[in-house]
Amino acid sequence: MLPKKILLSVAGILAGALLLSACSSGDDGGSPAGGAPASGSASPSATPVAVTFEPAGGTGVNPATPIVVKAANGKLLDVTVTNTAKGKTVAGKLADDGSSWTSSEPLGYGATYKIVAHAQGANGQPIEQDNQISTIAPKKQANANLIPAPAAVASTGVGVGQPIVFSFGKVAVKNKAAVEKALTVESTPKQDGSWYWIDDSNVHYRPKEYWKAGTTLKVSAKIYGVDFGGGVFGAEDRTETYKVHDSWIAKADGNSEQMQIFHNGAMVKSMPISMGKDATPTHLGAHVISDKQANYTMDSCTYGVCPPDPKAYRSNEKFSERISNDGEFVHENPNSVGQQGSSNVSHGCINLNDANAQWFFQNMGLGDVVEVTNSGGPQLPVWDLYGDWTKSWADWQAGSAIK
Structure with a gap:
């Protein structure tokens, strides 16, 4: 048997070793020997992957809204979006790092789509996550x-x-x-x-x-x-x-009874005209050519003026170019040649002789401009097909719905 003094010394040494061991384990957060996680704590590698969907699901989804699937603490392996009625899959792109998938084509109206996502967590554990959405069905x-x-x-x-x-x-x-x-x-x-x-x-x-x-x-x-x-x-x-x-602009003047034609800003021709008479004056302002026909039947009934109204007419005209929707044209009219250049006798059209009408028809076309001045008529309404240029720029901007 060891002497009592020696036993006390051994006990003191053992106690000191235990104390040092306890201090050492406390420095690394209390992990037990061997590096295993302490009871009640979690390693990052043990957290499962989380998959989320945008839109989150349900009905009333706008079909123009992209479907986005995301993975946290892991990565997506693949995503399939299928139209449940047609069986057609929706195209999409998986991010290089697998963090997300986004559809690359619009969905259809009034359709249901099943979304299946396969993902893998940082812990290596694979999962499958499903979702379903339905899009709006317009009236x-x-x-x-x-x-x-x-x-x-x-x-x-x-x-x-x-x-x-x-x-x-x-x-x-x-x-x-x-x-x-x-x-x-x-x-x-x-x-x-x-x-x-x-x-x-x-x-x-x-x-x-x-x-x-x-x-x-x-x-x-x-x-x-x-x-x-x-x-x-x-x-x-x-x-x-x-x-x-090219820029083609005709300037028709009711005072001079002449129409001057400008090509890219230079006057290239002037011709005598007859515009609308006092009872049916030609509208003032910039008109835009919207149609052209080598042979055209002009019928006032097309805009609501029918017999027995004295303003009603029906006639076959050549080389006709429409400048408004209420029956105004630039065209050839042999019956008014004697008045062309001197007086206004038409129902609102701009009359030309045969040679000038052919020249006008060959050179002027859709979107070209006929500016009418001194006709004695009212301003061309903005709603009369292309009365757009009769509005000032400030008034035109005021017609926007975005304020």
């Missing part, structure tokens, strides 16, 4: 009809006075500001321009001054998914390009 869809039709002017281009018109047919647009924000006109070279709502279904765009000759116009309507109001939504996006041809 009606609105198309963005362009005037002039791009195909009709693809080879000729348009004149410097041509407004860009979006017509939404019989749809009465209630959310005009939302729709207008989806419409753009990019001009090269750049010119300031603005939209003007002619009525609830038609909106026009024009620059502050006539387009510059040679301008390219890129016109877009990004209306898919846009709420027009009243249960109506945009049917599809549309982008078109117009080219502005």
Whole structure:
């Protein structure tokens, strides 16, 4: 048996060793020997992957809203979005680091989509996460009809006075500001321009001054998914390009009974005319040519003036170019040749002799301008097809729905 003094010394040594051991373990947060996590604590590698969906789910989803799937504390392996009725999958792109997936094509209206995401956590554990959404079903869809039709002017281009018109047919647009924000006109070279709502279904765009000759116009309507109001939504996006041809401007003066033609700013021809008589005067202001026909039957009934009204007429005319929707044309009229250059005798049209009418027809086209002065008539209304230029720039800007 060891002496008592020696036993006490050994006990003291053992106690000191235990005390040092306790201090050492407290320095690293209390981990037990061997590095295993303490009871009640979690290692980052043990946290499972979290998958989230945008939109979160449910009904009434706008089909133009992208589907976004995200992974936290792990990565996505793949995502499949399927139209449950058609079985068609939606295209999308997975981020290089697997943190997200985003759809790259719009969804359809009134459809249900199942979303299946496979992901892997930082702990290596794979999971599958599912979701389902349904998109809005509009009462009606609105198309963005362009005037002039791009195909009709693809080879000729348009004149410097041509407004860009979006017509939404019989749809009465209630959310005009939302729709207008989806419409753009990019001009090269750049010119300031603005939209003007002619009525609830038609909106026009024009620059502050006539387009510059040679301008390219890129016109877009990004209306898919846009709420027009009243249960109506945009049917599809549309982008078109117009080219502005040389500047052709005719100046018709009721005092001189002459019309001067300017090509790119230089006067190239002057011709005698006869405009509307006192009972049916030609409108004042800048008119824009909207149509041209080598042979055309003019019938006042087309704008509501029918027999037995003394203002009614029906006649076949040659080399006719429409300058308003209420029966005003520039055309050949052999019956007024004797008055051309001296008095106004027409129903509101600008009459020319055969040679001048042919020349005018060959050189002037859609979007070109006919400015009428001293006719004795009222101002061309802004709603009369292309009465856009009769508005001052300030008044035109006031017609925008975006304030």
